[in-house]
Amino acid sequence: MADFGDSMGISASGMRAQAMRMRIVSENVANADTPGYHRKLVTFRPEDRDQPGAVEIGRVTLDPSEPERILDPGHPLADAQGYRLSSNVEAVIEMADAREAQRSYEANLRMFDQARQMSARLLELLRR
Helix, strand or coil: CHHHHHHHHHHHHHHHHHHHHHHHHHHHHHCCCCCCCCCEEEEEEECCCCCCCCEEEEEEEECCCCCCEEECCCCCCCCCCCEEECCCCCHHHHHHHHHHHHHHHHHHHHHHHHHHHHHHHHHHHHHC
């Protein structure tokens, strides 16, 4: 039964990490039109617990790529040459990241459910 609990814990850690990743992606999408906003990047790392295979969110870093400079002399944030900075968020990349996080979350959920069903069946067999 401990192996079922371990596998459920690993799956749960994956679901927590992917939910946090979706939160970061949604922050990026929400700030896509914010001038000078740098896209946040998520990294994963092993949890520091006894469960090998469990993951958590590592440091959230900023995308080092420069935001696009847009010529807009009438904009209040334009510099002396008439350029303003947009954000470096690409909607296509964020949608792909969101889709990947969703699929990973669903895969962890299926693994969690499989472990739960297997442990329930084992308990039924032991009761007989």
